[in-house]
Amino acid sequence: MAVSVAELDGKCKKTLEHFKKELGHVRTGRANSSILDGIHVDYYGTSVPLIQLAMVNAPEPRLLTVQVYDANAVESVEKAIQKSNLGLSPNRDGSLIRLVIAPLTEERRKEFIKGLHKMAEDSRIVMRNNRREMIDELKKKVKAKQVSEDEERRAGAEVQKITDRYIKDIDQLVGAKEKEMMEV
Numbered sequence: 001m002a003v004s005v006a007e008l009d010g011k012c013k014k015t016l017e018h019f020k021k022e023l024g025h026v027r028t029g030r031a032n033s034s035i036l037d038g039i040h041v042d043y044y045g046t047s048v049p050l051i052q053l054a055m056v057n058a059p060e061p062r063l064l065t066v067q068v069y070d071a072n073a074v075e076s077v078e079k080a081i082q083k084s085n086l087g088l089s090p091n092r093d094g095s096l097i098r099l100v101i102a103p104l105t106e107e108r109r110k111e112f113i114k115g116l117h118k119m120a121e122d123s124r125i126v127m128r129n130n131r132r133e134m135i136d137e138l139k140k141k142v143k144a145k146q147v148s149e150d151e152e153r154r155a156g157a158e159v160q161k162i163t164d165r166y167i168k169d170i171d172q173l174v175g176a177k178e179k180e181m182m183e184v
Contacts, residue, residue, distance in 0.1 A: 004137060008134045009162050016166055033056040041079075053069060064101065116178065
């Protein structure tokens with residue numbers, strides 16, 4: 001039975017890591033190079049991640065610089081950033097693109113926080129679905145007389161404990177990100 005509980009722990013850990021990665025893409029009021037991680041550029045007819053075409057730096061709290069390796073790709077990178085729905089306006093200077101991170105308006109902050117809560121709820125749903133699958137598997141094993149009802153109760157309590165722990169981690173991450181977003 002411990003194998004199944006360990007399997008649930010692994011699934012929840014993967015969900016939490018995915019959520020952390022997604023959190024990095026959420027824009028806050030300060031420059032963070034990871035907000036550009038999800039951008040793909042049309043490079044000679046192929047969709048290529050921005051990271052492979054340029055080096056992204058945050059030299060100042062409200063500025064990102066994108067140093068494009070190939071001078072022929074600068075225009076494509078600029079267009080991809082404009083289309084990214086991050087609200088950034090690229091300023092080109094040769095093969096260097098500057099992105100000034102404007103302070104977020106109250107309305108924009110609330111919009112981003114609403115998206116943040118939706119991402120968190122999606123992750124919680126995945127965790128709850130994993131819990132439900134595990135509990136259903138336990139019930140099947142009880143019917144097949146592979147485990148006793150006492151073992152099922154103990155394993156069910158452990159499954160619930162694991163799920164609660166990971167959901168609490170998500171809630172803490174959301175709280176920290178929300179606090180960061182509300183800073184002016």
